[in-house]
Amino acid sequence: MTNANSSMNFTPATSSTAEIANEWLLPDGVHDVLFADADKQEYLRHHLLNQLQSKGYELVTPPLIEFTESLLGNASEDLKRQTFKLIDQLTGRLMGLRADTTPQILRIDANYGGVGISRYCYAGHTIHTLPTGLFGLRTPLQLGAEIFGTDAIEADFELLDVMCGLFDNLPLTTQIHLDLGHVGIFARLTQLANLDEDSIEQITQLYDNKALPELNYLCQSLPMGEDFFTLAKYGHNLNLLQEKLSLTVIADSIIIKALNELQRLYDYLQQQNDSKSEHTGNYTGIDISIDVSDLSGYHYHSGMMFNLYLGGGSQPFVRGGRFDGSSQLNGSRPAIGFSMDVTRLLPHFEMQQASKVLVNFDDIDHADDSRMQAMNNKVAQLRAEGYRVIVPLSAEDKSTNIRHCLGYDQNNNEWQLIPKTA
Numbered sequence: 001m002t003n004a005n006s007s008m009n010f011t012p013a014t015s016s017t018a019e020i021a022n023e024w025l026l027p028d029g030v031h032d033v034l035f036a037d038a039d040k041q042e043y044l045r046h047h048l049l050n051q052l053q054s055k056g057y058e059l060v061t062p063p064l065i066e067f068t069e070s071l072l073g074n075a076s077e078d079l080k081r082q083t084f085k086l087i088d089q090l091t092g093r094l095m096g097l098r099a100d101t102t103p104q105i106l107r108i109d110a111n112y113g114g115v116g117i118s119r120y121c122y123a124g125h126t127i128h129t130l131p132t133g134l135f136g137l138r139t140p141l142q143l144g145a146e147i148f149g150t151d152a153i154e155a156d157f158e159l160l161d162v163m164c165g166l167f168d169n170l171p172l173t174t175q176i177h178l179d180l181g182h183v184g185i186f187a188r189l190t191q192l193a194n195l196d197e198d199s200i201e202q203i204t205q206l207y208d209n210k211a212l213p214e215l216n217y218l219c220q221s222l223p224m225g226e227d228f229f230t231l232a233k234y235g236h237n238l239n240l241l242q243e244k245l246s247l248t249v250i251a252d253s254i255i256i257k258a259l260n261e262l263q264r265l266y267d268y269l270q271q272q273n274d275s276k277s278e279h280t281g282n283y284t285g286i287d288i289s290i291d292v293s294d295l296s297g298y299h300y301h302s303g304m305m306f307n308l309y310l311g312g313g314s315q316p317f318v319r320g321g322r323f324d325g326s327s328q329l330n331g332s333r334p335a336i337g338f339s340m341d342v343t344r345l346l347p348h349f350e351m352q353q354a355s356k357v358l359v360n361f362d363d364i365d366h367a368d369d370s371r372m373q374a375m376n377n378k379v380a381q382l383r384a385e386g387y388r389v390i391v392p393l394s395a396e397d398k399s400t401n402i403r404h405c406l407g408y409d410q411n412n413n414e415w416q417l418i419p420k421t422a
Helices: 017-023 034-055 075-082 104-112 155-164 183-192 197-209 212-219 225-234 237-245 253-279 342-348 363-366 369-385
Strands: 065-067 084-087 093-096 120-123 141-148 176-182 287-290 302-310 316-323 334-341 358-359 388-390 404-409 414-419
Touching: 034 120, 034 141, 034 183, 034 237, 034 342, 093 363, 104 120, 104 141, 104 334, 141 155, 141 342, 155 253, 155 302, 155 316, 155 334, 176 253, 183 225, 183 253, 197 212, 197 225, 212 225, 212 287, 225 237, 237 253, 253 287, 253 302, 302 342, 316 358, 334 342, 358 363, 363 369, 369 388, 369 404, 369 414
Parallel strands: 176 287, 358 388, 358 404
Antiparallel strands: 065 093, 084 093, 120 141, 141 334, 176 302, 302 316, 316 334, 404 414
């Protein structure tokens, strides 16, 4: 009788190369930040936060996760869609991974801000359900600053000053462009025209797509349609815009106030640019423009808003503006702030890398106690000077990108730093 098991072929439970590779793939929009880029990101985080703190902004570090009641209580639909949600295993309540830090600052201000003016700054990762833009990250390092407790235009001046000042001494390889807007102009126009939500949504989409022919066609059937079209066509030039708007609109006190605020901000920033250029010969400044038809923060911002762009990029790496910071605890609380995706700066930021030093293993291997103590002292000195010194564990322990070697000079009886030869 033949043993049935002897005819069976047993295949080891091994994974194919493709399966193993797939297991190590990261999700779309999720990337490692490695080596030189990690150095640059940490430097930027530290450097920018130090600048904010030096100007009186208090550093806060909210948790990555919290209950959705506070995290999404006043959130827009876009922010709710961008937020990962899960069940708290301790309480059964719904929690969210933050997709934006500002709602957490609002909670902090409600508990600790009091009734006066408060300034906050922060830096931490956020988690998005979907990438922002075609190549956007889902785990950006968000850094920002906010002022709570005043609606004075001087707060707008301060915040824009602080934000623009962050880039004054950074060795960026591309130009920065600042685009100013004011959602109050469009919001008031919709009230004057008594537009329904569907019409508002159609207009904002056409504004966003810069689709002037389609907008012109839609506006022909809307009350005050010519004014809505004028915002898009002439919204980059405030003088021309005021000439083209209807008498009804240009006589409205709310719209006039918003236009005046926008002009004052634009003039102030231009003056700051000119002043810095006079005192610093190599200062290239920040390009500044106005676009009152930019409504990217229409459902969140309550007044002046701005976006900062790198080079010719279409997606802003800094967003900011006025918003409602009110809460049930402290009532009416006007606020203004900005948030930045620090990761977007990395390809445009130059930073000299610290020199890596490798101690010669043969010299370590033949060193006595006295020589080893001298080596340890020399290594400590080099590290204090900014060198990154590797003391190898064996002769095979050889790192890459080594610029210098630390070896023992028998003639002078001392450890010396010498450039590494190819």
